[in-house]
Amino acid sequence: MTEIIDGNAVASEIREELTGAIETLADAGARPGLATVLMGDDPASQTYVNMKQRDCEEVGIESVHVDVEGDAPPSALYETIGNLNEDPAVHGYIVQAPVPDHVDYREVIRRVDPAKDVDGFHPENVGRLVAGDARFRPCTPHGVQKLLESADVDIEGKDVTIVGRSDIVGKPLANLLIQKAEDGNATVTVCHSRTDDLGEKTRNADIVVAAVGVPELIDGSMISEDTVVIDVGVNRVEADTEKGYELVGDVDFESTEERASAITPVPGGVGPMTRAMLLYNTVKAASLQEEIDVSLP
Structure with missing residues (x-):
């Protein structure tokens, strides 16, 4: 029988386990603080930001939100970033993507203090990840690792096919899974929109991760x-x-469930994990900046 991997349940466990570390920091006068920045009024982005703020409230993380007018010059956003870099009460923050077209998102990321970059997108943090010395694991790839762990999936020596080569999921996940680590040592194939015979690559995999942004691209025949x-x-x-x-996901759930040994649903799979790992990174950032050791799940 196919196991449905419940991301909501795993994320709830992680949030619960984080509360002890949060209270340890708070008792030492260093309650973790997360800020969110939104430039513009994209409805989906507003929803995501609201959810992240609510998550913080539930676990005891101090949260701050900053709105920047969508038609403001890039300098307005850069000023906000500079202020957050200097604010000792903010241990981590994110600039919600997408930003307006007249703003270079890569330049935005470069201006974030790497020690507060709880998304793990700054070039310094990307380099540390590739070198096997990650300060922060990007939230979605780390969430995928936690889901595999929750389902007792041992990836060592396994063939993993990742469909998608984004800087947010595909590339960092590939780097994490190939590393010499307890949750690594996989053989990874990264596919994308120009991959010939995608089905051949996915059928040869022990684990398939779909992160390409195409509705139900992968079906049971693949x-x-x-x-x-x-x-x-x-x-x-x-x-x-x-x-x-x-x-819907990138996978046709109905036809794929019949063949898979385990599968994540959409919604309720990876999504809740991304938010949980953002909290994880915020607590870790506070621990590092305040030089207070805490136990993380």
């Missing part, structure tokens, strides 16, 4: 029996529902 399938994609498609749409 998966071998007893493969573990992690679906990172969240896509809004038209549907005959009250909202007029539904959320």
